[in-house]
Amino acid sequence: MEGLLNDGAKSTIKETFAAFTGTIAGAIDTQRNDAVSKMLRDDYTALSIIATGYTMLHTAAIGAGNKNLADFTKESLTEIAGLITQTSEIIPLIVAEELDIEDVAEEAISNTQECWKPENMMAEA
Template sequence: MEEKKLREYTTDMYLLVKHTLNTIKSQKTSTKLSDNRSVELLHNIDIELTEQLKELEDMNEFLEDSLSVNIKERMASVTGTIASVIETNRKDPVSKMLRDNFTVLNMIASGYTTLHTIALGEGEDRLADFTQQRLRAVIKLIAKTRMVIPQTVALELDISHIAEAASANIKDAWKQDRVIA
């Protein structure tokens, strides 16, 4: 694979993380956010994505040279499919914000999986190590999100008495022996 493709994939990853971080920061200001679990989760996602963005910026040798010139154009192509979904967060209940965050975190995980594979193939150890480390961090955020969602839904629907049972069922469904073929 040529260097141009590696830069393209890294830039796409950068833009996805940047757009997601902007959305998370916006969600953190929502007046609907009152549950401590959701507040803490959004805070943790914010911290992690901020660190990822800084590290990606520090690896500018893997980013396209014209990043600042065409960022709006690239942003639209990279995040167009998620933008309309997660930008509605201001009017949506917190459970829908978390559902959309769960989806975009999985997109980020997929992006890091792809970029990690490319970096290994190109012998770019620094980028491969970064993507592996950040993939692990995103997977932890995905796991935390999936456990906060049932609690949040139960709170919003005033059915808190089933929250623990729902969380236990979700945790059971995601047990390693069930998800790894």
């Protein structure tokens, strides 16, 4: 299993995944007339599901002693986490625009991003 994920395989997996998700996203987009905020909500949900899958696969790869797969899934999870963060920062802007309340967008971004800081999360009961 040592050569399971060489650079060529990683590239192929990422290209296939991107093509697949692009095809699915395109099909969904042609079928829905939702507001952009709802589309972003759906994308955020999909990214969260993908992150969960990478987390599970990463854990299994470590348990199986497959360093290449563990490294690949960690790199992929890092990319997905970045997309989730970027999406969470854009959602308040889009909602504010759709509701014609652009003046509150920056405050909403600041408030919602603050919620994700570990020091601001609820302490264990």
